[in-house]
Amino acid sequence: MVLGNRMEILTLVGYVDFSALxxxxxxxxxxxxxxxxxxxxxxxxxxxxxxxxxxTKAVRRGVFTGKCFACSRKRFGKDHPNYKGGYVSRGYRIxxxxxxxxxxxxxxVERMLGRSLMPYEHxxxxxxxxxxxxxxxxxxxxxxxxxxxxxxTKEMNELRIEVEKMKSLLVCLMIVFAIRKGVGEPxx
Numbered sequence: 001m002v003l004g005n006r007m008e009i010l011t012l013v014g015y016v017d018f019s020a021l022x023x024x025x026x027x028x029x030x031x032x033x034x035x036x037x038x039x040x041x042x043x044x045x046x047x048x049x050x051x052x053x054x055x056t057k058a059v060r061r062g063v064f065t066g067k068c069f070a071c072s073r074k075r076f077g078k079d080h081p082n083y084k085g086g087y088v089s090r091g092y093r094i095x096x097x098x099x100x101x102x103x104x105x106x107x108x109v110e111r112m113l114g115r116s117l118m119p120y121e122h123x124x125x126x127x128x129x130x131x132x133x134x135x136x137x138x139x140x141x142x143x144x145x146x147x148x149x150x151x152x153t154k155e156m157n158e159l160r161i162e163v164e165k166m167k168s169l170l171v172c173l174m175i176v177f178a179i180r181k182g183v184g185e186p187x188x
Contacts, residue, residue: 043071091130105133109140122146128153 036049048068050058058064065072086095086104093104105123110116112135117123124139124146125132141149 039066039068041068041071042066044068088131093131093133105130105138108133108135109138112138113140124149 036051037055038047038049039055040047042065046068055064086093086101088094094101095104095107096102097107105125106117109123117140120143122141122143122145124141126137126139129137
């Protein structure tokens with residue numbers, strides 16, 4: 001592919017601000033012939049250089065963003081497009097409330113009740129998803145209730161697995177008996 005067609009390629013990419021891009025190739029002072037493309041970062045406005053070959057590969061693959069290395073790495077915390085505040089620790093979302101880090105599910109229940117939770121009170125996620133902190137999904141329980149719920153849920157999941165195994169075994173036995181009686185033929 002000829003580098004002269006790069007504007008057509010960039011047009012296909014569709015998410016680059018073309019007015020901010022400038023192109024030039026030059027030789028280095030050391031005498032080596034280096035063909036690089038100068039690009040104006042659409043994030044910070046600084047000039048940065050992309051190697052001619054790497055630039056065209058990135059454009060062809062559709063991964064060229066028009067941002068410098070520093071701007072393209074700003075993908076964490078408040079700069080990340082999916083950032084909702086806080087962070088996740090051990091599966092639970094941690095948020096900052098009045099300068100204090102708290103678990104979001106406990107904070108939601110405290111707001112529902114209008115009081116602080118006691119240390120022996122636990123918040124149980126009904127659907128098992130620790131990141132789903134909607135009011136309908138949270139139940140306030142004590143230590144004993146929570147450990148009982150956890151134990152029963154674990155046993156129930158183990159029983160579900162056993163039931164699935166038994167169902168598949170039953171289907172296999174029915175097929176074997178049908179073949180022995182000459183009623184049916186084996187499944188492919």
